[in-house]
Amino acid sequence: MQGKGILKNSSQKEWVSVCKDINSIVKCEVCGEPTGRLVKTIFGEGVFPRVCKCKRDKLKKQQEEDENRQKQIRLDQVINNSMMNENFKTCNLKNWDHGIGNENLFRIATEYIAKFHEMKSNNYGMLVYGDCGNGKTYFSGCIANALISKLVPVVCVGVIALTERISKSKRNFGEEGIFTVLNALENADLLILDDLGTEEDNKWTRAMIYQVIEKRNSSKLPLIITTNMRIADLKERYDERTYSRLTDMCSFIRNTGGDIRKMQGKAKTEVFFKKVMR
Ligand SMILES: Nc1ncnc2c1ncn2[C@@H]1O[C@H](COP(=O)(O)OP(=O)(O)O)[C@@H](O)[C@H]1O
Ligand SMILES: [Mg+2]
Ligand SMILES: [Zn+2]
Secondary structure: HHHHHHHHHHHHHHHHHHHHHHHOOOOOOOOOOOOOOEEEEEOOEEEEOOHHHHHHHHHOOOOOOOHHHHHHHHHHOOOOHOOOOOOHOOOOOHHHHOOOOHHHHHHHHHHHHHHHHHHHOHHHHHHHHEOOOOOHHHHHHHHHHHHHHOOOEEEEEEEHHHHHHHHHHHHHHHHHHHHHHHHHHHHHEEEEEEEEEOOOOOOHHHHHHHHHHHHHHOOOEEEEEEEEHHHHHHHHHHHHHHHHHHHHEEEEEEEOOOOOHHHHHHHHHHHHHHOOOO
C-alpha cells in the first residue's frame, strides 16, 4: 500500500506536518478531483492516496473490457467465429458503397453502433427484411464488426450454420448439448441471425428458432435478424409465440433497395463485353 509506504519512508512528525493541510492535496490535472484524502490516524491527520474520477473511469472501462474478453472467450469455445462466414468479415461502414447501399440503412447502422449501450439496455433489436441481394447481410455485418472492434461480444451467424451447430451438439451430447449452445448465446451482448427462413423447414428447426429468440427475450438482450421472407410468410411459417416475440424485440425495417448482386453482375458483364468485344 502506498499509504504505508509514506509512513515507512518518512519520519512520523514530518509526515503529519506535510499532510495535515487539506488545501495542500494535489488536484488531478485532468478531472480536477483531489488525488488524496485526509484521514485521521493515531498519529494525527494524514493524506492518503485517493483515486480520482478519471482514474476510476479508466479502471471501470478496463474491467468492462476484461469481462467482455472473457465473454468472447466463452463464446468462442462454443460458437466459434468460424460460424461467422467470410462474407461478414469484409463488411465495414468505412467501405460502405453509397452508390449502391441504402442510405437509411447506413444511418441506422451508424446510430445503432454509436448508441449501442442504450440499444442494449433497452433491448432494441431489428428485423431487416426485403428482397435478396439488397444489402441486408452487409448492413448487419457492419454493425457486428464495428462492435467487435470495440470489444463488444457479438455473435453474427447464419441461421443454417446455427441450426446445424445445435444439431451437431445434440448428436454429440444429447439434449444437454442443445442447451450448451443456447446458453452460450447469452454471453453475446448482440446476436445477429442472418437469413432467417433459409434453414430447412421442419418442426425441429422451428422449435430451435423459437428457443433462440426466447432466450434473447428472457435475458433481455438485443437481436438483429435479416430475412428475405415477407412478413406474412414469416408469420405463417413460425408459430404465433415466435412471431409475437419478434414484434416485441425487433423494429421491423423494410429494405427496399434493388438487387446489388444483379447490379454488380451487370456491371461486371459490361466490363467483360468491353474487354472481349473490342
Ligand atoms: N453498402 C454496401 N456497400 C458495399 N457493398 C455492398 C453494400 N451492401 C451490399 N453490398 C454487396 O452487395 C452484395 C449483396 O449484399 P448482401 O448484403 O449479401 O444482400 P442480402 O443479404 O440482402 O441478400 C454483397 O456482395 C455485398 O458485399
Ligand atoms: Mg443475406
Ligand atoms: Zn483525474
